[in-house]
Amino acid sequence: MLSELSLPLKLVFAAAIGGFISLDYVAVAQTMLSVPLVVGPIMGWLLGSFKVGLAVGVAFQLLWLVDSAFGAHIPPDGSAAAQISTIGVLCALPDGGVPEWALSVSALVAIPFALLSSVAEGWVRKANNRLQRWVVDKLEEEPRRVDRKGIRPLSLATTLGILLLLVKAVIIIGVGSLLCFLAIYYMKLWQAPDELLRGLGWGWRMLPAVGVGAAVCYFTRRKRGVALALLGLSAALFLLWIV
Amino acid sequence: MDNGTKKDGLRPLTMPGVFLRSLLIQGLWNFEGMQNMGFLLAIDPALRDTKEGEELSQARRRHSAFFNTHPYLANAILGASIHYESRNLPEEAMRVKERFIGALGAMGDNLFWNGLRPAVIGIAILFAGAAPWIFLALYNLLHLPARFALLWSGWMKGDGVVNDMAAFKPTKIIKGVRYISLVALGAVLPLVCWEGGLVQGLAVLIFAGLGFFLSKYRLPNHLIWLACLAVMVGVSFGIGDLFEI
Numbered sequence: 001m002l003s004e005l006s007l008p009l010k011l012v013f014a015a016a017i018g019g020f021i022s023l024d025y026v027a028v029a030q031t032m033l034s035v036p037l038v039v040g041p042i043m044g045w046l047l048g049s050f051k052v053g054l055a056v057g058v059a060f061q062l063l064w065l066v067d068s069a070f071g072a073h074i075p076p077d078g079s080a081a082a083q084i085s086t087i088g089v090l091c092a093l094p095d096g097g098v099p100e101w102a103l104s105v106s107a108l109v110a111i112p113f114a115l116l117s118s119v120a121e122g123w124v125r126k127a128n129n130r131l132q133r134w135v136v137d138k139l140e141e142e143p144r145r146v147d148r149k150g151i152r153p154l155s156l157a158t159t160l161g162i163l164l165l166l167v168k169a170v171i172i173i174g175v176g177s178l179l180c181f182l183a184i185y186y187m188k189l190w191q192a193p194d195e196l197l198r199g200l201g202w203g204w205r206m207l208p209a210v211g212v213g214a215a216v217c218y219f220t221r222r223k224r225g226v227a228l229a230l231l232g233l234s235a236a237l238f239l240l241w242i243v
Numbered sequence: 244m245d246n247g248t249k250k251d252g253l254r255p256l257t258m259p260g261v262f263l264r265s266l267l268i269q270g271l272w273n274f275e276g277m278q279n280m281g282f283l284l285a286i287d288p289a290l291r292d293t294k295e296g297e298e299l300s301q302a303r304r305r306h307s308a309f310f311n312t313h314p315y316l317a318n319a320i321l322g323a324s325i326h327y328e329s330r331n332l333p334e335e336a337m338r339v340k341e342r343f344i345g346a347l348g349a350m351g352d353n354l355f356w357n358g359l360r361p362a363v364i365g366i367a368i369l370f371a372g373a374a375p376w377i378f379l380a381l382y383n384l385l386h387l388p389a390r391f392a393l394l395w396s397g398w399m400k401g402d403g404v405v406n407d408m409a410a411f412k413p414t415k416i417i418k419g420v421r422y423i424s425l426v427a428l429g430a431v432l433p434l435v436c437w438e439g440g441l442v443q444g445l446a447v448l449i450f451a452g453l454g455f456f457l458s459k460y461r462l463p464n465h466l467i468w469l470a471c472l473a474v475m476v477g478v479s480f481g482i483g484d485l486f487e488i
């Protein structure tokens with residue numbers, strides 16, 4: 001596994017693997033391999049702690065549960081955020097026992113990168129404008145050359161478009177993870193006040209709560225929606241009480 | 244068949260090939276034509292099977308026009324376009340595209356992105372450590388066969404594929420999965436955020452409520468969380484170990 005590698009290699013390989021998985025987000029197949037719930041645990045498993053990856057993945061999944069890529073709308077890249085957070089935390093604290101303040105710090109670094117990733121996605125789509133114009137021009141200009149074995153310019157343009165996305169994802173995940181690692185590492189060295197660490201830890205627990213609240217709001221058309229959510233809540237509390 | 248048409252039908256492996264290519268329908272997503280290049284990439288093997296020469300070039304130019312719908316439901320339009328193109332009815336193929344992209348786009352977003360996906364995620368999270376695999380298995384078992392079936396049905400029936408889709412009563416499914424999502428989200432809240440203690444439980448409920456009310460004003464979730472984090476740090480400095488209560 002990657003956990004046995006040196007730190008730079010760990011970061012490079014994790015970013016490369018994460019970049020490939022990120023292609024599933026929009027460009028390739030959309031089998032949901034790239035959603036935080038899945039990619040977080042995969043990264044965690046690769047870096048030695050499935051459990052930490054799962055905690056991070058679930059939190060980011062719930063934070064942006066109903067913020068999806070509709071048409072031209074590009075939401076914050078939860079996939080990149082989950083990967084950056086998991087990689088950063090597990091590189092800074094490789095021997096397990098990840099405290100909640102570290103997860104909170106990792107989220108503070110990962111969220112701006114999730115937003116940056118969605119901006120960069122827009123840049124790639126603008127670059128794709130040029131690629132598609134080039135393909136259309138080729139179809140207009142040289143119909144005979146592109147006739148027989150498929151449309152070479154189209155295959156080339158699609159490959160280039162996907163490569164651009166890959167490069168974007170690898171850079172964002174790589175740089176984000178490095179900064180996340182540095183933030184947690186220096187926070188550890190600094191020996192921050194207990195109150196700050198405790199507050200950050202509490203904040204981490206509230207990350208999914210905010211997302212769940214927002215998602216319930218999205219699904220609620222009438223009061224019945226809130227009643228259903230409360231029904232689920234009561235059932236879970238009852239089960240927890242029994243256990 | 245009319246002039247320019249090479250064969251009556253497609254080769255046996257063409258449709259599986261079209262299906263695999265349809266997985267790349269957003270491979271060259273761009274602001275001008277949106278999924279146009281992905282659509283052309285997917286339909287091209289079928290066009291090559293049924294047309295040649297100038298007819299093929301014209302068909303390719305036709306299908307490089309603007310196209311944007313839900314990437315899963317696009318297969319219904321793709322199949323229907325192949326149905327009409329292979330019968331040398333290009334106007335019908337273009338009519339199907341223009342007529343259905345908007346409706347299928349809206350339906351797909353509600354059915355998959357903000358319907359099945361959150362519902363399956365909510366259910367999967369209840370299974371703790373197995374959540375990623377349960378989610379992947381359940382979700383892919385639903386959407387991959389649906390994508391193939393839509394392509395096939397479109398190819399066989401043309402715009403009749405829409406009747407096949409309507410038979411599944413998608414609006415009822417959307418309503419049902421929304422209800423499932425709500426119950427699952429309610430159940431997920433204590434399992435993920437709460438570790439015991441009255442004050443912590445109350446804090447979880449308060450911040451979930453904040454998420455609920457503030458998202459009505461289109462405030463981004465991450466900003467709401469940052470505000471919560473600042474409050475938590477402030478409380479920790481001001482009051483002390485609140486969650487021990």
